[in-house]
């Protein structure tokens with residue numbers, strides 16, 4: 090299908106909207122009525138047609154506007170994109186992975202023509218048609234990592250693998266849930282995960298790291314993570330906390346349906362061929378509560394998850410203060426009926442709200 | 445469970461290839477070159493990577509890992525060099541005796557357990573015999589990056605020094621060859637002492653040589669993380685074994701090239717799974733009875749759970765013995 094790209098903002102007047110198509114394919118992250126951290130990794134080799142899991146790098150109606158927002162963030166703060174000197178090769182790996190994947194998965198939107206090292210890249214939605222020499226940085230307007238991630242939705246952490254650990258030695262991070270590349274750069278897997286509550290004690294990071302170090306070329310993996318964001322903000326960074334943190338206090342019973350967003354990250358893991366690095370794309374999807382509850386199953390379930398979530402998690406995710414407001418709103422969309430297992434909307438089989 | 449778990453096969457993806465050349469290098473070593481039947485480019489790889497070659501040898505499958513020695517920048521072919529091992533389990537004999545140009549074979553996507561540390565200011569390669577192969581790819585890669593390297597290559601005699609002539613001719617100042625039959629040995633201690641800060645050392649060769657390099661480097665005050673050696677985790681097809689599944693009320697046979705999980709799925713048992721890599725815990729299964737030993741390969745079970753003999757992770761782990769009964 091052809092995608093109609095929205096013209097919208099993730100700041101100021103917040104004109105971001107999800108179409109009915111985007112609502113239906115939203116990656117709802119809860120497969121049951123409760124939530125706890127787990128080693129929730131699976132293979133990333135496609136998924137149901139039309140779902141966000143189908144393609145290697147999902148492109149949706151927010152693409153063009155998200156890229157415009159990224160450019161604004163970078164103009165104010167160039168340190169959102171960094172690459173330690175030994176990571177340049179991984180940058181080329183990532184550029185190749187994305188160009189090949191997108192041109193194969195979306196041939197009507199992206200084209201890659203390769204003649205030896207002479208490459209021509211056509212990105213129709215963004216109006217780009219560039220010819221460059223693969224592995225020659227002087228032929229691109231930015232380094233390879235920055236060049237390609239200015240054209241790809243989601244944040245990117247690029248991890249060097251050595252000494253039995255992963256090291257955050259490069260990245261493009263402008264749509265993050267309150268963490269900072271500039272702070273984490275050079276850290277290892279356990280160091281950057283240090284602030285996360287409970288998961289260390291559960292042995293989750295130890296097992297996750299072993300799995301990640303074993304991710305092989307051609308066999309990517311994925312997982313989902315989630316949090317809450319007031320207003321459809323992509324850039325909820327510590328650097329700009331003074332701008333967005335205060336917006337959390339503006340939530341009321343009247344505006345919560347429109348303002349409060351569930352924020353879901355589709356995180357994928359790819360082994361990069363030339364550098365042996367691991368790339369970790371973190372793709373952010375936002376949905377307003379009022380849109381989410383149009384799917385009866387999701388409304389019921391989100392209420393139960395948020396109501397019963399351990400306090401440590403609600404605190405870490407930054408919505409403990411607003412939780413009573415959320416529960417109040419969501420409870421009106423929960424009639425106590427049982428929910429079907431799995432994440433899918435099941436619109437045909439799940440009954441409408443009975444109250 | 446999470447989103448849309450995939451029943452894709454675990455482990456590395458496979459590539460169909462055609463043997464495009466079989467080139468004797470010397471009395472013991474032969475080079476095999478592969479191309480893709482459709483002429484498509486191979487996946488790029490990083491120097492130090494190996495591929496696992498699948499060999500159908502008289503009804504059984506052998507899976508042997510070999511370092512990719514071709515230039516990582518050349519996607520038109522993959523090449524390996526294989527030393528004939530007359531005492532070994534037979535993979536090298538099969539390749540030397542049976543494989544001819546034009547044959548079709550299956551190999552895996554490259555896997556790298558011996559990567560170059562790209563932060564290194566300088567890279568010193570220590571090769572013993574056929575251990576030269578990963579360094580051929582590393583040298584090609586580092587030459588392109590303009591990085592500093594040198595190679596010290598120990599061979600039995602001049603006639604068995606695979607690629608030694610080529611290497612010295614092409615990189616005169618950077619390659620030293622040492623001949624056992626002339627009582628020449630790599631002057632390891634001096635070599636290690638003379639390196640600039642930030643140098644990384646890589647060794648590939650017989651086990652004795654690898655141990656010697658690690659030991660000497662430690663004695664000379666080298667940080668552990670600056671000394672690298674190839675650790676071949678030989679892939680594990682495993683002997684077929686029989687499993688009784690209580691709840692499903694059936695007995696199934698797990699073949700040598702499938703996992704226990706895959707065998708259950710093949711027989712129509714709806715077994716839970718998520719990661720298919722031994723990390724998520726979803727496939728954890730209770731053992732009702734067993735006579736034999738477990739081969740646990742997961743990252744999930746704790747040591748005491750393994751010792752108890754009451755749990756198995758079917759996505760990666762196997763069993764050897766006459767009786768295994770699972771609560772599935």
Ligand code: HEM
Nearest residue numbers: 126127128129246248268281282284285288297315316369
């Ligand atoms: C190499 C890839 C990964 C990177 C770069 C990464 C990075 C991060 C970062 C930067 C944070 C925020 C920490 C903070 O508060 O400052 C985080 C949180 C977290 N990570 Fe990872 N992570 C990776 C893989 C994983 C995996 C495989 C798991 C597996 C289970 C995991 C589980 C978590 C959890 C549970 C949190 C807390 C999230 C929340 O409650 O919102 N991470 N990660």
Ligand code: FES
Nearest residue numbers: 720724725727759
């Ligand atoms: S499926 Fe994840 S541990 Fe077996």
